[in-house]
Amino acid sequence: MNESNNTEGFILIVWVWKTIIQFLSRISVFDIVRRSISFASWEAKRKYLFVDIWVLAHTLLSVLSIIIMRYSSIGVIKQILFYYGILRVFEIFIYQLKINLLDNYEENATLRSYRRSILLLIHNFMEIIFWFTASYEFLMNWFDVADRSTSLIQAFYMSFVTMTTFGPPNFNIDNNPAMVIIMIQSVLGLFMTVVSIARFISMLPTPKSHVLIENRNDTPLS
Structure with missing residues (x-):
């Protein structure tokens, strides 16, 4: 028998995570701004x-913060x-959790544009790298790098490598707080990589095949 989302019943683990994510999503500058300007009453466009504008502005701010640091x-x-x-990276993480675990499964969920969704995800990914670059530049004394005169390049490299790979870094960590920061970015990097790959694959256009059975069939199984 076919079952709709409306008849799936109460699922405890879904309710628990939905409650947690919705609560954590309130710890956000965007949420505060959105409430203060009556965002919910605006038209969709x-x-x-x-x-x-918010995403573009914060991407620019994250780059400027590196220079300022x-x-x-x-x-x-x-x-x-x-x-x-730190707050902005947390906001992005919770937002991606909310989008991928909650919003996409809501009834009648729609996107403004597939390309827009992918571009926003890329901006979020790069913004996390930039914010951590600024953090490493700010906390460079916590790390043992070869040449501190090029600390800006070192900080970006540390952030990029930590975000995109899981091998041993080519820099030494001098204390436990620095290790915590590296671990946090590694976890975020793993999460964002999985989300990015899944999003890209799910949004790739599927050309029609001359073999009819290979064409995508959206009819649910009974």
Whole structure:
């Protein structure tokens, strides 16, 4: 028999994670801004435009924060950017969890555009790398690198390698807090890599085949 989403009944583990993710999604600057400007009452096109601007602006901010961490002598600004970067990375992680575990399974779930969805995911992936680059530059004394005069390049390399590979790094870690940061980015890198691959594969266009049985059949199995 076919079963719809409306008849699946109560599933405890789904309810638990849905509750946790919805609660954690409130720990977000975007959520605060969205509530303050009555975002829910906006028309759809305006919402999508606002999200696009938000993502682009934060990608730019993450790049600027790297430069500020390297060349600014104002410690307060560096600390603000460091902690804001932590919050922003957390926000991206929870958002991706929400999208992939909750929103995509809602009834009548739709996308503005497949290409837009992939581009936003790429921006999120790169933004995490940039925020961690800024963090490593800010905390460079926690790491043993060969040449501190090129710490900006070292910080980006550390972030990129930690985010995209799982082998041993070519830098030494001097204390436990630094190890925690590396582990957090490694976990985020694994999660974002899996999400990215799954999203890319699921959104690849499927050409029609001359062999009829090979054409995609969306009819659910009985």
